[in-house]
Amino acid sequence: MIIEDEELRQLYKVSSEEHLQNLEAGILHLEQHPEDGEKLQEVLREAHTLKGDSRMLGVKDVESLAHQIEQVVGKLKEDSTALQGGMGDRLYYGLDAMGKIVQEAVTGEPSGIQGYKVLAVLMGANIPESPTFQAEPQPEQTTEVAEAAPEPKTEREEPIELEEAASAMEVSLPEPESKPQPEEPPAPPEVPSAPEVSLPEPEPVVQEPQEPVKPISVSPRPPVPASPSPPPVPQQTASKQEAPIVRSNYRIESVRVATQNLDDLMTQTGELTVSKIRMAHHINTMNDMVSLWEEWNRQTYGNLGFEQSLDKLQSLKQRHEEYLEEMGKLLNQLRSRASEDVARLEAIANQLDSGIRTLRLLPLSTIFNRFPRLVRDLAKQQGKQVNLILEGAETKADKRILEEMKDPLMHMIRNSIDHGIETPDERIAQGKPAQATIHLRGSQIGNSIIIELEDDGQGLNLDHIKHTTKEKGLRRPEELEAMTDQQIQSLIFAPGFSTRQFVTEVSGRGVGLDVVRTNVEHLKGNIHVESTPGKGCKFTIQLSTSLATASVLLVSVQDSTYAIPVEFVKTTLLIPEHQIFAIEGRDTYAMGDRPISIARLEEILELSSSSESESESYIPKTRELLPCLILQVGPELLGVIVDELLDQQDIILKPQSRLLQRVRNISGATILGTGEVCMVLNPQDLIKSVQKRNLQRKIQSSQVVKQKEEHRKSAVLLLAEDSIATRTQEKRILESAGYEVVTAVDGLDAYNKLRGRHFDGVISDVQMPNLDGLSLAAKIREHKEYADLPIILVTSLASDEDKHRGAEAGASAYLTKGGFSQELLLETVRRLV
Numbered sequence: 068m069i070i071e072d073e074e075l076r077q078l079y080k081v082s083s084e085e086h087l088q089n090l091e092a093g094i095l096h097l098e099q100h101p102e103d104g105e106k107l108q109e110v111l112r113e114a115h116t117l118k119g120d121s122r123m124l125g126v127k128d129v130e131s132l133a134h135q136i137e138q139v140v141g142k143l144k145e146d147s148t149a150l151q152g153g154m155g156d157r158l159y160y161g162l163d164a165m166g167k168i169v170q171e172a173v174t175g176e177p178s179g180i181q182g183y184k185v186l187a188v189l190m191g192a193n194i195p196e197s198p199t200f201q202a203e204p205q206p207e208q209t210t211e212v213a214e215a216a217p218e219p220k221t222e223r224e225e226p227i228e229l230e231e232a233a234s235a236m237e238v239s240l241p242e243p244e245s246k247p248q249p250e251e252p253p254a255p256p257e258v259p260s261a262p263e264v265s266l267p268e269p270e271p272v273v274q275e276p277q278e279p280v281k282p283i284s285v286s287p288r289p290p291v292p293a294s295p296s297p298p299p300v301p302q303q304t305a306s307k308q309e310a311p312i313v314r315s316n317y318r319i320e321s322v323r324v325a326t327q328n329l330d331d332l333m334t335q336t337g338e339l340t341v342s343k344i345r346m347a348h349h350i351n352t353m354n355d356m357v358s359l360w361e362e363w364n365r366q367t368y369g370n371l372g373f374e375q376s377l378d379k380l381q382s383l384k385q386r387h388e389e390y391l392e393e394m395g396k397l398l399n400q401l402r403s404r405a406s407e408d409v410a411r412l413e414a415i416a417n418q419l420d421s422g423i424r425t426l427r428l429l430p431l432s433t434i435f436n437r438f439p440r441l442v443r444d445l446a447k448q449q450g451k452q453v454n455l456i457l458e459g460a461e462t463k464a465d466k467r468i469l470e471e472m473k474d475p476l477m478h479m480i481r482n483s484i485d486h487g488i489e490t491p492d493e494r495i496a497q498g499k500p501a502q503a504t505i506h507l508r509g510s511q512i513g514n515s516i517i518i519e520l521e522d523d524g525q526g527l528n529l530d531h532i533k534h535t536t537k538e539k540g541l542r543r544p545e546e547l548e549a550m551t552d553q554q555i556q557s558l559i560f561a562p563g564f565s566t567r568q569f570v571t572e573v574s575g576r577g578v579g580l581d582v583v584r585t586n587v588e589h590l591k592g593n594i595h596v597e598s599t600p601g602k603g604c605k606f607t608i609q610l611s612t613s614l615a616t617a618s619v620l621l622v623s624v625q626d627s628t629y630a631i632p633v634e635f636v637k638t639t640l641l642i643p644e645h646q647i648f649a650i651e652g653r654d655t656y657a658m659g660d661r662p663i664s665i666a667r668l669e670e671i672l673e674l675s676s677s678s679e680s681e682s683e684s685y686i687p688k689t690r691e692l693l694p695c696l697i698l699q700v701g702p703e704l705l706g707v708i709v710d711e712l713l714d715q716q717d718i719i720l721k722p723q724s725r726l727l728q729r730v731r732n733i734s735g736a737t738i739l740g741t742g743e744v745c746m747v748l749n750p751q752d753l754i755k756s757v758q759k760r761n762l763q764r765k766i767q768s769s770q771v772v773k774q775k776e777e778h779r780k781s782a783v784l785l786l787a788e789d790s791i792a793t794r795t796q797e798k799r800i801l802e803s804a805g806y807e808v809v810t811a812v813d814g815l816d817a818y819n820k821l822r823g824r825h826f827d828g829v830i831s832d833v834q835m836p837n838l839d840g841l842s843l844a845a846k847i848r849e850h851k852e853y854a855d856l857p858i859i860l861v862t863s864l865a866s867d868e869d870k871h872r873g874a875e876a877g878a879s880a881y882l883t884k885g886g887f888s889q890e891l892l893l894e895t896v897r898r899l900v
Contacts, residue, residue: 069175070124079124080173086117087166088436090136094150094158095439101149110140117165126172128182132165135189159440161189324426332422349404356397363390424465424613431509431518432460434473438480438507445484452491452502453484459509464516468610471590472518475583479520479606480505482580487524487604497601499523514612515634521605527598529555535564549765553702554758556596560584590614591632591720591734593751595701607701609634617720619747620696621713621739624668628745630718630737631707635750637699639712641692653761656706658697665695665706666757672732698750705754720747732756782900783807783824787817787831787843788861797830797861800889801896814838818846826856828900833862833873841876848877857899861892 070076093110096103118133136158143150164185171178188194435457446453483505491501508519532555536542541561542550558564562581587594592610611617611634619630620639640658647654647665654665694712698705718737734749784806788794798808809826811817815837821829829847833840840860847853857879862869865883873881880895 070126070172075124076173079120079126080169082120083117083129083169084166086113086120087162087169089113090117091159091162091440092436094155094162095443097143097150098155098443104144107140107144111137111144114140124172126168128168128180129165129172131182131186132161132168132189135186136161139189156194157188157191159444160194161185328422328425332419332426349401349408352397352401352404356394356401359390359394359397363387363394427466428463429466429469430460431462431464431469432457434469434476435460435507435509437473438476441477441480442484442505445481446488449484450490451484451488453488453505454502455480455505455507457507462509462511462516464509464610465612465614467614468516468590471586472608472610475586475608476507476518476520478583479580480507483520483522483524483604487522487526489525511612513634514618516610516612518608518610519605521603523603526600526602526604527556527559527596528600532556532558536561539564546762549762556598559596560594588749588751591617593700595703597702609701614720616717617747618715618717619737620715621745622668622694622696622709623711623713624672624709625674627674628713628739628743629668630745630747631696631698631750632747633715635698635700637697637704640695640697640706642695642706642708644691644693647693653764656695658704658706661704663697663704663706664757664761665708666760667708668753671707671753671756698753700751700754703754703758705757707753718745718747782827783809784896784900785809785811785817785821785826785829787811787814787829787835787840789813789832789835793832797892800892801830804893804896806896806900814840814843818843821847821853828857828859828896830859830861830896833860833864833869841872844873844876844878857896859892859895859899 070079090110090113093106093113096106097110100106114133114137118130118137121127121129121133139154139158142148164180164182167178167180168182170176171180184195439455439457442453442455488503488505489497489499494501494503504523506519506521508517508521510517510519529552533547536547536558537544541558541564547555560580560583564581584594587608587610590610591614592608594606594608596604596606598604611632617630618633620633620636622629622631642656642665647656649655650662655662656665657663693708694710696707696709696712698707718739720735721737732749732752733746734752735747737745737747739745784801786794786797786801786808788797788810789812794810794812798810801808809820809824811820813835814831817829817831818838829843831840831843835843838846840862844858844860847856847858858877859880859882860873860878861882861884862873863884865885870881879899882891882895
């Protein structure tokens with residue numbers, strides 16, 4: 068059946084969904100706090116109200132089921148008994164069925180629900196073993212359901228027969244058949260014709276955690292796990308593989324608006340009318356100015372005759388001055404009034420914008436309240452004890468954020484229970500309470516909505532993550548070795564990443580947290596994870612409060628303007644170029660006591676047209692102070708150097724076309740007041756681009772170090788020293804470091820040996836017989852083939868004049884024996900050879 072009146076349909080849809088949600092929340096609360104009489108009375112009121120609404124609109128099945136729920140809960144109140152697990156399961160079963168019947172009454176789409184059979188369950192019959200209320204379509208459900216744990220049987224001393232329930236609902240049972248034949252879509256509930264109990268899947272979130280159970284087949288034969296799937300399943304599978312979370316059908320179709328908000332908007336509309344009338348007066352003032360100008364012009368050109376007397380010319384001059392004075396008054400008046408009206412219109416527009424946004428705001432409880440049932444059923448299915456604590460559910464967010472974040476949060480909760488939470492025995496063995504705790508928090512900081520999901524489970528296993536990443540070919544081993552712990556933890560968001568070795572109803576399909584990150588980034592937000600092994604794991608999602616507009620910082624790079632969202636800008640600095648230093652091949656700036664990677668925006672965006680090869684440091688030192696933005700995404704910081712900081716302003720984000728839906732480093736575009744198209748940059752991508760570049764540099768640097776190490780082991784050095792004690796000591800130092808050393812007793816001996824074979828470097832004293840060190844260096848530099856040969860002078864002569872003579876002679880380094888150390892000698896050799 069369907070409710071004929073459209074207005075009543077919509078009212079019934081909104082009110083019944085609210086009643087069903089409150090009933091579910093109340094039953095969940097009573098399971099945990101059976102002594103709460105006030106909540107028990109509230110559940111009775113909700114059931115009674117839903118029964119009355121359904122009776123008035125002729126939705127008989129919902130009326131009967133609501134009445135039976137009222138009877139069951141009322142019995143608890145009369146007997147002062149607690150709500151047991153089996154009774155709770157039957158009540159949830161009834162609520163699920165009622166939700167589908169409401170959907171049928173609103174849309175007219177057959178629900179396929181046999182009301183009398185649902186009533187029988189509420190009266191005490193066993194819950195049918197059917198995947199009736201599986202909330203979220205599972206791609207592999209047809210092959211996995213045989214392995215799923217069956218629903219626990221509900222105990223009852225006197226089983227209720229279907230005939231008894233049918234009699235209560237005043238419907239007739241179908242005649243039994245040995246082999247039911249396929250029939251047309253079900254008739255109205257008064258005369259059910261389909262002998263099947265299975266119900267279509269209800270809305271994803273509410274029914275997500277229902278325990279997977281074996282299907283009841285209409286054939287006498289037992290169900291075969293590997294039987295072919297019905298036609299809709301392959302379509303669901305394809306959808307799941309492409310984007311199971313992004314393509315959610317969950318929509319919030321109506322919102323409740325406080326009358327005060329409507330009154331405020333009405334007041335602002337009246338203010339707009341006043342401003343409109345004032346603008347009309349401005350038009351009249353401009354018309355007066357035009358008339359004055361025309362009269363002035365006519366009199367001026369009509370009195371240009373040279374025969375005019377002096378008196379007439381003076382009179383004309385006086386009239387011109389009067390016209391000028393009058394024109395000036397009108398212009399000043401118009402400017403003053405226009406400025407006032409512009410300011411007034413701006414204030415009204417801002418208030419209207421804020422008011423309209425307020426109408427779209429809904430509390431996070433709109434989706435948060437759907438998760439306690441999910442946690443209860445999923446924990447029960449996996450034999451775990453989990454308590455979900457909701458915090459900050461009153462925080463308000465845009466309606467679209469709630470629609471898009473419902474499925475990602477559901478996925479994260481399922482992931483937390485399946486992967487993170489241990490079994491009660493495991494927790495007790497680790498000294499933890501048997502019941503795990505999941506905190507779901509919401510808050511607003513500035514222009515950002517923060518959603519945190521934290522559990523006290525086992526946390527992330529970094530070794531397991533690295534092993535899985537290598538096994539699936541997501542990263543090379545050398546890349547993993549160069550990564551920080553934070554970067555390794557972030558690998559769980561990589562597409563196809565899953566540590567499950569077998570497929571279950573919850574995990575192991577290769578569709579993991581990457582879909583969560585996709586949804587979050589689609590909302591111009593970011594997500595990051597923090598984990599402590601054995602202590603737990605916390606996911607933090609940051610989203611903008613507004614999706615249509617954004618406050619951005621405009622910067623200039625190579626005469627082009629780019630925008631960066633201000634919520635990701637920690638601060639702006641002018642960095643002295645001499646304070647930039649290199650660490651592991653990446654440019655770094657020390658902000659306080661924390662080193663921060665620095666990169667030029669033009670390099671990140673690959674705007675440079677230079678064909679020169681990349682240097683060790685890719686920040687040109689072209690001026691003393693460099694404008695820099697410190698970006699922060701979660702715990703990650705990045706300094707981005709630009710040519711100029713321009714302005715901060717609010718912009719309207721323009722959606723990207725399908726062809727440019729995902730461009731690296733770009734999140735959208737806008738049109739500035741000048742008409743210029745401006746790209747809005749993606750801070751998450753900017754940080755990822757620099758991290759990738761730094762990782763490649765680190766890998767290359769380690770490879771270079773290895774090559775130098777190998778070269779060092781085969782390097783041959785020529786040591787010239789006339790003192791046998793010093794010569795022996797320096798030789799031992801160099802040979803212990805892996806170098807081959809050839810000694811010479813003076814400069815002449817060293818020069819002759821140098822001409823006889825290849826050497827990778829020369830180490831020489833200065834004061835020696837036959838040929839001193841300075842003369843030896845100068846003589847070596849006379850040969851072009853030795854122009855790049857490292858020459859290290861080690862001497863007791865430590866004056867600046869001596870060092871200057873050594874440099875003029877061609878020495879590459881000058882070490883004094885007074886400050887001589889083994890480490891200094893080896894470091895110098897490593898650097899030069």
